[in-house]
Amino acid sequence: MVYPAEGAILGVNTTKDRLTEMIGAALARARLSGRITGSSVAxxxxxxxxxxxxxxYATNVALVMARDEGKPAREVAAAIKNELAASDEFSEVNVGGPGFINFRMAPKFWHGQLRSAAEGAQAFFLPKLGSGKRVQVEFLSANPTGPLTVGHGRNAVLGDTIARLYEATGFEVTREYxxxxxxxxxKVLGASVRARYLEALGEKVEFPEDGYQGQYIRDIAADLVNRHGRALVAQTDLETFRAPAEQVIFADIHRTCERLRVHFDVYTNELDLIAQGKVADVMAELGRRDLLVERDGAVWLRGEPLGLPKDEVLIRSGPEREPTYRTPDIAYHIDKLKRxxxxxxxxxxxxxxxxxxxVLAVLKALGHSTAAIKTVIYQFVTLTRGGQKVKMSTRKGEYITLDQLLDEVGADVARFFFLMRKSDSHLDFDLELATRQxxxxxxxxxxxxxxxxxxxxxxxxxxxxxxxxxPAAIQLELLSEEEIELGKRIVRFPExxxxxVEEIEPHRLPFYLIELAGEFHRYYxxxxxxxxxxxxxxxxxRLFLAGLVKQALKHGLTLLGVDAPERM
RNA sequence: GCGCCAGUAGCUCAGCAGGACAGAGCAGCGGCCUUCUAAGCCGCGGGUCGUGGGUUCGAGUCCCGCCUGGCGCGCCA
Incomplete structure (x- = not known):
């Protein structure tokens, strides 16, 4: 007998879990009494x-067992139903459709649920799923080459909300960038700043072909002019220009994140990983396992033994022996695992x-388990205004920045909208709707x-x-059917x-909140x-019930990082 | 060409582990404020779930083919 189904987290006693247990017990009794004969795992x-x-609630237990039992599903359902322990928690148990067992819970049951919700408060709304467990969430991870875009916004809000969900359910969370x-x-960033610097001083320069075009580069250059005058004109070391640019751009990114209510606990960067020898370690290990090959002066990862479609460059040709993006990324992931x-x-x-x-294939090839690694992929964001696409061209630096979006809609709306779609789906951000109050x-x-x-x-x-x-002092028997329905929705909150958390799909929460708010507005x-x-x-x-609805809304909005106002 | 994601109402999207008659919001039309906030509520329509097969007692959901869109296939990240 496999129950609860895979993925269920122990220690959370939802109604579903309790029903699962009761059905399991009924099945065992039915087997003892010979009314169910198959030994198959249902x-x-x-x-x-x-x-x-x-x-x-309903269960398909009879439907999945019918074949092995060699009996019609409805008959199996009836047999199981007869073995269900008598309980005053149900007002009705019946067999319906092709063989579902349906449970209607008694008002008394819901009263009890609501009372324990009120008694449990925090523990009810935010079940402790991860006591003692540590989670690391890597998100945003934007390179400091320019202002954050709207796409970065989706990443930041997704990652932060996932972190909030883990945090609220008892995990110890590290937010990492x-x-x-x-x-x-x-280097291109450094070259871009240098070019603008020289330009500002009236020097003749050619702007790098794929340089960063945005106004922010000119601002950074202008600042260098203010601070150093012409002192850097002869300076050809791009690091002189790159480092201050990184600093300025990062300060900007931090400000934007703060506006979005996003923060990080740990920052990890490529140069540190290289300095700590972690990248070299990866290369040495790959070499020992015969997973490298030299070609055209570069060092390649052999794709074939890893089941990858092609070889990938890990170390570029040239005297500097620079790693490509994926090399320190592999080192970074190994570092995460070791922590x-x-x-x-x-x-x-x-x-x-x-x-x-x-990266994952390399980790496996190096003998690491990737079981703990969960990847959330999100599709791109399109901005629309009244059905018209807002054009964005990153190359020319003509794009709506995350800051501009926040200027227009604010953090509450931005966060909620970013979370309203499954991350797998493209996100159509309708500015017209978003700005409507x-x-x-x-x-x-x-x-x-x-x-x-x-x-x-x-x-x-x-x-x-x-x-x-x-809560025992409150006469919940006075609540109407409609009010009990509202209560049922509150009971669903922890589910x-x-x-x-289990599916790492935050979008379910905004949908739930919209439904709960709708049910409340209609009631009200x-x-x-x-x-x-x-x-x-x-x-x-009624006030008791209203209080629970308010708490559910408050907890939900807080998890999304959206304000729950006392007045509007 | 190959890989990944998606294709559900006019538009934007849900649909939980395959389940009982396919949902919501927006847009459109018509109503409701001497009453705890009208940033709200009520009513009216509208869908061959891209398409063709398959698996199953049962498919929007799983498998295969095809079509359409997005992303990727750099000694970029």
Whole structure:
């Protein structure tokens, strides 16, 4: 018997887990009594039926067993159903459709769930999944060659939110930024600054063919002119120009990250890895395993023994013997593994897939387990305004920077929008919708629900209605069916969080919050549902429920790094 | 040409481990504020799930082919 299914995290007692246990026990009894004969291992699931009339939970256990049992699924379902332990938690258990077993939970069950949610508070909303476990999340990792783009924004927010999800569920998280400061691109950066510097002093220079065109290069050059005058005119060492540029650009990146509510604990860079001999170690190890070949003056990684489509250059030809991008990246990943994290998450743009596969293949070839490494790939971002694409050309330095986006929409909207899509999907960022302060903008829709609830609590205080500390004192029996439905959605909150963490798919949370906010707005708008009324016991029960909705919204928004306003 | 990702309503996208009649938001039209915030709610339509096969009791979901779009296939990162 395999249950719970793979991926389930021990220690979290969701309703699904409890049902799984009960069904497992019923199966065992049915087997003892001979009503089920097959010995096969049944991999069944507990799901939430799309159609609520089917019940609160359903299982396909009979369907997956029917073949081995040699009996119609409905018959198997009936046999299992009969062995289910009697429980006053169910109001109804029946066999439906082709052989599903449907469970309808009794109101009493939901009352209990809601009470324990209130008692558990933090522990209920944010289950401790990773006690004692360490996670490293590498994200953004933009090289300091220019301002952050909108695409970087998606990376930063994805990585940060993944980190927040782990953190909130009890993992010890390291947020890490890796960058290259020794490669060719950085030389181009130095050359670009030098050219602008000389230009500013009236010297005749040719701008590097693939140099960085943006205004920020001129600003950095102008600063050098201010500080050093003509002293650097004869300086040909590009490092003189590259280093200050890196500093200035990084300061800029930090500022932008701060605006996005993103920070890092550790920065790792290429030059340090080289200086520490870690890159040389990788090369030596690869050499020992006969995975290198010299050709055209360069050192190549042999693709064939690793199952890769082609050889890759690791050390460039030429007197400087410079490593390519992937060489220090391999060293970096080995370094991550050696640091003993339980989970290592990398957030990379779609253009890095092939390179990352090479890195993983090398790690395996060197005898490392890559089981802990989880890769989140995200597709590119397109900006649209009223259905029209906003043109972006990185080469000419004509692009909307992340800063400009933040100027226009703010951190709340930017973060929410970046997270609203599955990372695998292209993201269409509609600036027109994003800047609208109206209900059709989902960010405000969710925030407004929270602000409304905050207002309700202010009104309750004015009216002298206060929730007792002990949830047992509240008469939840007074809640209507509609209110119980709202409560069921709150009970789902921790399940959504578990899914987000297990699948590393933060987009599920914004979707959940939009649904929860929607259900609350609809409830709130009915005149018969006034929370604060003349019947004190009913008011307390409703306020209790409202408090849980508010907490769910608050926890959810906080996990997304979005503000949960008390007033709007 | 090869590899990866995607193709679901007019638009942007969900669809949890294959499950019971395919969902949401936006856009369009029409309603609702002496009432805890109208940044809200209610009502009305609209889809051969790109396409052709296959596996299965059951396929938007898995497998294969084809079509379309994005990304990659540098001694760039």
């Amino acid at each position: 991999r069944f699931i507990i799901e939430l039926p799309k159609d609520p009339t089917h019940g609160d 890796y960058f290259n400061n020794g490669g060719r691109q950085m 003993g994290f339980d989970v290592i998450v990398g957030v990379f743009g779609a253009d890095h897939i092939a390179e990352h596969k090479t 109206a209900p059709e903008n989902p960010v405000f829709y969710v925030q407004y629900a929270h602000a409304r609830l905050a207002s309700v609590f202010r009104e309750a205080q004015k009216a002298g209605v206060a929730l007792p500390n002990d 959504v969080i578990v899914e987000c 708008n009915k005149s018969t549902n006034r929370i604060i009324g003349t019947q004190i016991e009913l008011s307390l029960a």
